[in-house]
Amino acid sequence: MKGKIFYGKGMVSIKDEYPDIYEAVADLNEAVFTGKVLDYKTQKLIAIAIAASNSDKRAAEKQILSAVSEFNVSKDEIMDVLRVVLLTSGMPPFIKAVNILNKVFNEK
Amino acid sequence: MKGKIFYGKGMVSIKDEYPDIYEAVADLNEAVFTGKVLDYKTQKLIAIAIAASNSDKRAAEKQILSAVSEFNVSKDEIMDVLRVVLLTSGMPPFIKAVNILNKVFNEK
Amino acid sequence: MKGKIFYGKGMVSIKDEYPDIYEAVADLNEAVFTGKVLDYKTQKLIAIAIAASNSDKRAAEKQILSAVSEFNVSKDEIMDVLRVVLLTSGMPPFIKAVNILNKVFNEK
Amino acid sequence: MKGKIFYGKGMVSIKDEYPDIYEAVADLNEAVFTGKVLDYKTQKLIAIAIAASNSDKRAAEKQILSAVSEFNVSKDEIMDVLRVVLLTSGMPPFIKAVNILNKVFNEK
Amino acid sequence: MKGKIFYGKGMVSIKDEYPDIYEAVADLNEAVFTGKVLDYKTQKLIAIAIAASNSDKRAAEKQILSAVSEFNVSKDEIMDVLRVVLLTSGMPPFIKAVNILNKVFNEK
Amino acid sequence: MKGKIFYGKGMVSIKDEYPDIYEAVADLNEAVFTGKVLDYKTQKLIAIAIAASNSDKRAAEKQILSAVSEFNVSKDEIMDVLRVVLLTSGMPPFIKAVNILNKVFNEK
Numbered sequence: 001m002k003g004k005i006f007y008g009k010g011m012v013s014i015k016d017e018y019p020d021i022y023e024a025v026a027d028l029n030e031a032v033f034t035g036k037v038l039d040y041k042t043q044k045l046i047a048i049a050i051a052a053s054n055s056d057k058r059a060a061e062k063q064i065l066s067a068v069s070e071f072n073v074s075k076d077e078i079m080d081v082l083r084v085v086l087l088t089s090g091m092p093p094f095i096k097a098v099n100i101l102n103k104v105f106n107e108k
Numbered sequence: 109m110k111g112k113i114f115y116g117k118g119m120v121s122i123k124d125e126y127p128d129i130y131e132a133v134a135d136l137n138e139a140v141f142t143g144k145v146l147d148y149k150t151q152k153l154i155a156i157a158i159a160a161s162n163s164d165k166r167a168a169e170k171q172i173l174s175a176v177s178e179f180n181v182s183k184d185e186i187m188d189v190l191r192v193v194l195l196t197s198g199m200p201p202f203i204k205a206v207n208i209l210n211k212v213f214n215e216k
Numbered sequence: 217m218k219g220k221i222f223y224g225k226g227m228v229s230i231k232d233e234y235p236d237i238y239e240a241v242a243d244l245n246e247a248v249f250t251g252k253v254l255d256y257k258t259q260k261l262i263a264i265a266i267a268a269s270n271s272d273k274r275a276a277e278k279q280i281l282s283a284v285s286e287f288n289v290s291k292d293e294i295m296d297v298l299r300v301v302l303l304t305s306g307m308p309p310f311i312k313a314v315n316i317l318n319k320v321f322n323e324k
Numbered sequence: 325m326k327g328k329i330f331y332g333k334g335m336v337s338i339k340d341e342y343p344d345i346y347e348a349v350a351d352l353n354e355a356v357f358t359g360k361v362l363d364y365k366t367q368k369l370i371a372i373a374i375a376a377s378n379s380d381k382r383a384a385e386k387q388i389l390s391a392v393s394e395f396n397v398s399k400d401e402i403m404d405v406l407r408v409v410l411l412t413s414g415m416p417p418f419i420k421a422v423n424i425l426n427k428v429f430n431e432k
Numbered sequence: 433m434k435g436k437i438f439y440g441k442g443m444v445s446i447k448d449e450y451p452d453i454y455e456a457v458a459d460l461n462e463a464v465f466t467g468k469v470l471d472y473k474t475q476k477l478i479a480i481a482i483a484a485s486n487s488d489k490r491a492a493e494k495q496i497l498s499a500v501s502e503f504n505v506s507k508d509e510i511m512d513v514l515r516v517v518l519l520t521s522g523m524p525p526f527i528k529a530v531n532i533l534n535k536v537f538n539e540k
Numbered sequence: 541m542k543g544k545i546f547y548g549k550g551m552v553s554i555k556d557e558y559p560d561i562y563e564a565v566a567d568l569n570e571a572v573f574t575g576k577v578l579d580y581k582t583q584k585l586i587a588i589a590i591a592a593s594n595s596d597k598r599a600a601e602k603q604i605l606s607a608v609s610e611f612n613v614s615k616d617e618i619m620d621v622l623r624v625v626l627l628t629s630g631m632p633p634f635i636k637a638v639n640i641l642n643k644v645f646n647e648k
Contacts, residue, residue, distance in 0.1 A: 010530040018511060024240075024247035025523070031240035032195040035188030042150060046157045046192045051524065053158045055596060056487060059196075059524040079558060080143030084154045087140040088167075090414040091565070092591065092599040098550040118422040126403060132564075132571035133415070139564035159416065163272060164379060167416040187234060198522040199241070200267065200275040206226040248519040251512030258474060262516045265478045266485045271380060275520070295342060296467030300478045303464040304491075306630040307349070308375065308383040314334040348456075348463035355456035356627040359620030366582060370589045370624045377590045383628075404575030408586045411572040412599075442638040450619060457631070483632065488595060491632040 008062065041071045049081050052097035053089040061100045068104065075105045116170065149179045157189050160205035161197040169208045176212065183213045257287045265297050268313035269305040277316045284320065291321045332386065365395045373405050376421035377413040385424045392428065399429045440494065473503045481513050484529035485521040493532045500536065507537045548602065581611045589621050592637035593629040601640045608644065615645045
């Protein structure tokens with residue numbers, strides 16, 4: 001499914017042990033990332049924004065990695081997302097996301 | 109400044125009584141919504157996503173109203189934003205935002 | 217679906233306008249509330265706890281109403297849930313949920 | 325107990341119906357607001373900051389009202405608290421708290 | 433006190449240095465986990481749900497460990513708790529808690 | 541700027557690569573920590589409270605370190621801040637902050 005990079009090994013174990021949950025999540029994931037109008041890339045940027053706003057370092061890193069590998073999203077594009085995080089969610093979530101962004105792009 | 113609809117009457121009082129705060133916020137707002145790469149409309153969609161994810165009804169409504177009046181954003185576009193909110197933040201924030209979306213588009 | 221009282225009119229509009237989202241949510245809902253071991257009533261109490269912990273008054277009220285109508289859950293049972301909210305989430309979410317609890321049981 | 329204005333009618337019902345919870349909360353409240361070094365007024369300002377940062381309008385209003393009635397705290401003092409909220413938590417919680425602040429001081 | 437495993441070494445230092453806080457917390461803890469109707473095990477499951485919903489990895493792990501050691505709670509039981517987290521709080525907190533769950537049960 | 545210790549290396553990279561964001565944040569920071577009435581030390585204690593309430597370990601540690609180095613704030617003073625966190629935000633954020641506090645003061 002789309003976003004499979006995002007979910008990581010936790011989702012693999014779910015698939016084996018709790019296939020009913022796996023299937024429901026896979027279907028939801030499909031319904032979510034098959035927008036009617038917005039493209040998948042914009043939806044990925046939105047997912048980065050939400051993860052960063054919630055100070056969720058793990059999700060932010062996974063979403064950024066996936067956006068880079070799937071859409072070759074640039075650092076400037078993600079920083080434009082994080083600008084909105086700064087205004088709406090304050091300095092601490094912004095700085096955390098900036099550190100992740102730097103880590104991802106320096107390791108490339 | 110961009111997004112002035114969003115801030116409402118609270119910001120008017122700040123301008124009068126605490127001009128140093130007003131100026132700092134206005135400058136930050138300018139730096140935020142003048143992305144290097146992403147357009148202002150995409151940044152607005154991101155702001156809607158963050159407000160909805162945080163179950164912030166007031167901010168979600170103001171951002172949706174502003175996106176509609178400034179960019180003529182459609183209901184389907186905003187629902188594509190809210191799809192990501194559903195997956196990342198769960199049913200309660202999603203349903204709250206759907207109710208606001210319906211209210212805004214039914215009142216048009 | 218189980219919990220249909222919870223979702224309210226927002227979900228009705230989704231069913232009409234965005235059937236793909238509706239179906240994914242209905243399936244997820246089914247997978248969630250068909251626990252392997254825990255009964256549905258315990259899962260409802262858990263849903264009340266999460267709503268109260270998040271200071272989500274709307275969800276807390278809907279979940280409490282649904283727990284009362286579906287399982288005849290008592291005020292004392294819900295207060296035992298809210299005791300845990302008090303310890304883990306602090307006074308403000310606790311008091312908000314207590315006010316809702318009183319409202320629901322006084323109106324009965 | 326200190327802060328009794330804050331807790332409102334929810335706490336009254338707890339006292340009647342669940343005296344064990346009431347007593348535990350009253351003792352905790354006493355231990356909290358009897359700081360070793362900081363005075364009670366500073367602790368009240370901190371409680372306002374936390375309520376505002378969490379976008380908790382009800383708690384923010386109650387704490388502001390209590391700070392004003394117990395310590396005659398000024399609008400400028402509370403705005404200095406909210407400045408920190410702006411930086412650490414972003415515009416939406418800040419503006420919500422500013423609106424409450426204006427309401428409280430305009431109604432005086 | 434009940435739940436002592438949960439609090440860890442931080443609470444030990446509090447007991448030594450700030451006995452007034454320790455006593456208030458111990459009393460609160462006692463009042464919380466001595467529900468009138470629900471049993472302690474159900475309250476533990478609720479505490480797991482709240483920790484997971486808040487993406488609080490540390491608290492989730494401690495609560496899961498304590499539920500396993502005190503009540504021999506099964507993986508399936510905790511997954512039934514996490515199903516509710518998935519629906520109400522979204523994928524990222526769910527996956528984080530699943531990873532902790534796997535870690536706890538694989539290390540057994 | 542005030543609070544520069546707080547922001548760490550993320551802010552250094554922003555200064556180089558995104559000077560418009562840096563300048564806006566520096567100005568906001570200046571407006572925030574130049575309160576009209578409250579002194580800078582009280583504002584620092586408020587920043588600690590908000591970080592701790594949000595379970596933000598990174599920000600709590602940086603704010604505590606900065607409060608200690610800039611104002612020689614004592615452990616008891618910070619514990620008086622954390623007392624309010626305990627009441628308003630629950631045990632898990634309180635214990636996390638206590639652990640950080642112990643770490644900072646034991647390493648001195």
